[in-house]
Amino acid sequence: MKRLTALLATACAALLYAAAALVFPHYAAAATMTEVTNFGANPGNLRMYVYVPNNVQPNPAIVLAMHPCGGSGPGFYSSSEFASLADRYGFVAIFPSASKKANCFDNWSDASKVRGGQTDPVSLMSMVTYVEQQYHGDPSRVFATGSSSGAMMTNAMLALYPEVFKAGAAFMGVPFTCFPNEAAYQPGGNSAPCVGKTAQQWGDLVRNANPSYRGPWPRMQLWHGTSDTVVAYAELEEEVKQWTNVHGLNQTPTSTATPQAGWNLRRFADASGSVKVEAYSIQGAGHSLPTSGMAAVAIQFFGLTGASPSPSPTVSPSPTPTVTPSPTPTVTPSPTVTPTASPCRVVYTANSWNNGFTADITITNRGTTAINGWTVTWTWPGNQQVANAWNATVTQSGAQVTARNVSYNGTIAPGAGTSFGFQASYSGTNTAPSQFTVNGSICAIT
Structure with a gap:
């Protein structure tokens, strides 16, 4: 859809902050979200917010949760369910804020497609390393998730740093290396390059980012609404092609289900029965994911609930977390x-x-x-x-x-x-x- 550029430009002007960041202590107070500055190399000029629950585990899992275009870390903290799920399961959540092109994460530059490129992925890796060091985060349980632009970056982080991320959940994303440049960053209605590659071509783009890496590759959960007019629903199939090919699977699901009304689930498992890729098509949904309950499905897919992943976990309502006021924002x-x-x-x-x-x-x-x-x-x-x-x-x-x-x-x-x-x-x-x-x-x- 070609209106996205105008939307991004409007959002860019709307979301500039007017004050400089303050320096906070290394440790966030329990059950509050805190901005962290000086967290390491930050070529993407991102801002880092970290949420540590009251019942944080001694060596907690880490969930990197990334907002859509026009959003912010504090906004995704408040509007998504990942903080309340951190309260429930004791993991640490990172909520970064992007700074480019209407607060979108950089998924278009040449630097964003190579390991160690001097842009957003390096900044995000610095945040993960900071949490591992300062909060004793478990390096064997690091996960990425995000909505729209954040979903696109989820695909990128798993492709660029597969030894770091064990799984990801991408809501309304596109495949890794979808966009050749910033001018092409118009996900909806763009037939090339985001639609039309073979599974082998998409998979090769991931493998070429780490030519010496031999696995295991991160598991991936993919979500898209069938009525999405901002990031075309067709992009879901391209993501499925990419990640099934990376895992050496074909595009025929090993099982299908309807875990909730309007939720159509396809699972792709290997010969041992281990599910490597899940794809959720949400009937009639527009550019609005994740909605209630979806974040819990992602966290269960990550294995952070103490139970085997299932399509529809039951989540008790949790109060929406309140951000402790800080000078900006x-x-x-x-x-x-x-x-x-x-x-x-x-x-x-x-x-x-x-x-x-x-x-x-x-x-x-x-x-x-x-x-x-x-x-x-x-x-x-x-x-x-x-x-x-x-x-x-x-x-x-x-x-x-x-x-x-x-x-x-x-x-x-x-x-x-x-x-x-x-x-x-x-x-x-x-x-x-x-x-x-x-x-x-x-x-x-x-």
Whole structure:
């Protein structure tokens, strides 16, 4: 889809922080997310945030969790379930923030395709090494996951450093080395080079990144929505080709399942029955993954739950973690409102600095029928003023704000979600709205 460049450019302007980073102690306080500076070589100019749960294991596993374009480490911490799963299973989670091309992780430069290239993968490896050294992280249990741009980087990290990462989970990604240059970084609707290579060609690109490596190769779990118009659903098959070929498997699954309504799972196992690749097609889902419960499936695939991987683990609800305020960015907590039988849920995350902020809003359809066209409204409790937005058309009259879907994200299937964001200014206190409505219905806020 060729509109992605415009979306990325808008998000880039929206997500620049206005203050410099502070230096924090080596150890984050338990059950808080802390920014770490001076974590090692950082040619990608990334920012590192680390989350250490109260029940962190003595030699914890490490999960590198990477945000989509236009996002941030604190935003993915708040909007995904990986922090609450760290609370449950005792691993350390790293939430990096990208800095290039609308806060996308670099998946296009020549340097991003070679081991030791002076760009984002080297910075991410520095973060992993830091956690191994400072938190006694277990080097035999290091994993990567991410959404969209973060999923693309998940593919890259497993390809470039296969001896480091034991498994990955990529939500809405593309194969390693998909993009030949920055100008081609338009995942949706781009028929070449991201679609059309043979499995052997895709596999060779991974093997050529480490010509002397003989395995074992990391296991890979792949997710994509069938209605994704930002990163084309066709990219899922290219990823399947790449990773099954790396593992010496063909593209015929060894088993299939429907673990939940609308979730179609294909598994690819070796001769011993060990599953090396999983592919989830989410019927009707757009560019909105992971949604509720999917992160838990990824963590179980990693083997961090103490049980064998299964397609649909049961996860007890955990409260959304609250980011401890820091000078840049400060995450404004949202109030919790739970209307009875609410047909929708809203997650609101604001990242503030001085007199400005950006906010991400995720809408989830809790009803039994699809939402076809959505309008979100809220009222500011203060003097907040929206300046620009992405993935929605946002207007403001006084304190009243209205956000409407754009052409490619108007449909939200039951159980699915979509996200949009904006940049705004404020003075005084940046208090979150106390109520959101979707098409006139009051939503639960989490």
